[in-house]
Amino acid sequence: MSPYGNGGPGSGEGEADGGARSAAQAGPDSRVTNLILFTGKGGSGVTTLAAATAAHGAQRGMRTLLLSLGSLSHDGDGADLATVLDHPVGAVPTQVDGLLYAQSFAPQAAFEQWYGKAVTRVRTFVETVGLTPPDAAELLAPPGAGEPLALAEIAAAVDGGAWDLVVADLPPLGQALRLLSLPVAARDWLRRARPVETQAARALRPMLATFAGLPMPQTALVDLTDALVRECGAVEEVLTHQLSSVRLVATPDIVGLDRLRTARCGLALYGLRLDALMVNRQVVEAPRDSWSRGWAAAQQIAAEQLAEIFAGVARHEVPYRPCEPLGLEELAVVAAAAYGEVDGLGAPGRAPAPAVAKSGEGYVLSVPLPGADRRAMGLLRRDEELVLTVGPYRRTLRLEPVLRRCKIAGAVLRNQALEIRFVPDPAQWPADRADEEPADGGPPAPPDAAGAAAASS
Template identity: 40%
Template sequence: MFSTAPRPFRASRLPFTPMRTILIMGPGGSGRTTLAAATALAEAEKGTDTLVLSADRTDTLGAALGVGTGPTPVEAAPRLTAWRPDPARDFRKDLAALQDRASSALDLLGASRLDPEELTPLPGAEELALLRALRDAALAERHDLLVVDLPPLPQALALLALPEELRRYLRRLLPPERQAARALRPVLGRLAGVPMPAEWLYDTAARWDLELAAVEAVVADRDTVVRLVAEPGPAGADALRTAGQGLALRGLRTDAVVANRVLPEASPDTWLAGPVAQQRKALEEWRESYPVRTVAHLGRDPRGADDLTALEAPGVDRDTPVEPVEWPVTDRLGEDGVLVWHIPLPGAVRDDLDLVRRGDELVVTVGRFRRVVPLPSALRRCTVDGAALREGELRIRFAPDPKLWPRTR
């Protein structure tokens, strides 16, 4: 749950974040938390002020770094700060604040208050705590690099989609334009015979929208990239395929795939021949679609700074600019009489695609993932004329419709 109390946000900082952000993502058991710790430590040793975040309940991050992590940021190494937010504490604080703001309504209903000591976090509280920490870290401007250990797939993809989805729900349930009639609410309530939404409800929705916008700005920032971690093999290939679909639909950029626990090619142990051949085949396939970095198997679970350094985790390439993911509209009115919306969906399969036009929005489904996106202004007065998936790109044709044009007197 996001805070119901005012926070000192600086709206001018929302369109961008001053730090480089790497979102570490991968299936459970792939070693993503260890790679997040190794990446953060390697950058800190280069002199970069680095913060590493994790929402793991069991403090796998602290075990990898050799220090305990918790709700208070700790210095894990020179220039390296580790932070594991406490969802229970945030949940209790936010619900207590919500009760205080809704006290009049609760008293009218005769409802009894919940004590903070009896509150336990609801499902999803950990993810929301991580989003809040991500936002706070970006707004604090205290570090040059932020490394985020996301939950396992597919929860991580749902987490990255959450800010946009919640903002859309808020706008539908409490449209901002209705706040213009604040002075009329008491009159409207008497005329309608039903109570109008309280002022605090709109104020709370506006604060939530601002906080969600801050998180969304960090995720969508040009200096934010996703780094996929997987073990080369059939299970890892399935995970990458799933992650690729979800990230493409969200327009998020992948800077590299880290193939973790790669076995040595030259080994006297004959029993390794099968696994090594399987890994080699997976790596060849991955390199056709992604920049691949390999991390060798240490023969043990990495623990402490020495083991993390021995992993030689891929660093951060600050010299190569991150290309933004764009969904352009091309004008083919003169040739075919249509406008074409190009949506990059590498790896998508035609049978897994579904499109539904709903007013000024388009519902795009790719496999198990769905996104509701607003149509560009140029396409809102057009009708869908067809769609095709070509070369990893969904191309939707729109034909201008005079019936949708503004009427003049």
């Protein structure tokens, strides 16, 4: 039965076909829901194309949820999406037509729900220090709360199993990339906030609590931190799953091309798969007047640069329309122009991941970064981690065991990837132990230069 009562997803015709198709794509795990995350430059038509894609999926027999996260700073009135659909949209899934449902994320309602769960987790700590937590209805969601709660909303929709397809209408490009990078960044911060010493102390707290006769409040905080780390990992898996993808929307304009190039690098840095570029408002008919011909020529130049920036990425061109498409009938025309007979999902898969390969006396770590500009990159080694910066985006990569005992010997951009060369660190890989198998299970330690020369002679 549908979680939204009679007439909800799962009650319409076509469910069997859509469900069977998704299950076949899902592979060995239990997830059957496809997730497409739409974003792009503000004003490029992201909401319209997200709605057209969702309607297209529903028409092809998939139980579809169109989730609007267009703005995380207000309480999700869904006005823009309601206008595009020509149908009311609320904070819970609302049936638009057949298998198509729409929802506008409501930050305040989501915060109140999360707050109740969080208070339950740390109730012992709160009561120990003599505090009385306020009711959720008394609080206003603090600034920045919308982002993690929005990601949790996406994850719940995907993992709930009620949908074959979830189409998320994200904020404009910069805010969307910050949103999608949040699980990685938050998990890194949380791990640093709870050092190894805290883990050891936690094991002693039950004994200390017995002698003191009071519960140890720090235990609840540590447990909460651990739970948040696990939740960040779960959300990251939802975003990087083989059935998840990001779809960028652009217009054929010169302005904003560099931002799109950097965004493609940012998606790759965070392991997010870009499955297609949608070029909206493309002039396809030969203009008759000189002004329109000049506009079409400028569009052609921008379109060629877009093709270069997004080489290897599927492209869907959406013709220019003199007026905005409103309502399902007009959205169906847009979807037909963009996808034709294709279902619009694309093939499942994961984004290319960093890989380590043996190279001569050392190793090469290859990090996929299509379109990266070396002038906007930074590389920092910090103990067992590598801090990589690409424009406004940054990620900390934990090194493989074999690389932790090596030094960085150089880096180069090649074949849409950053190749970082590592050579053995003599202090970590002494020559008299060169023939031993590393305790960490990595490949055999390479000999030093003298040993290599002796072997070759």
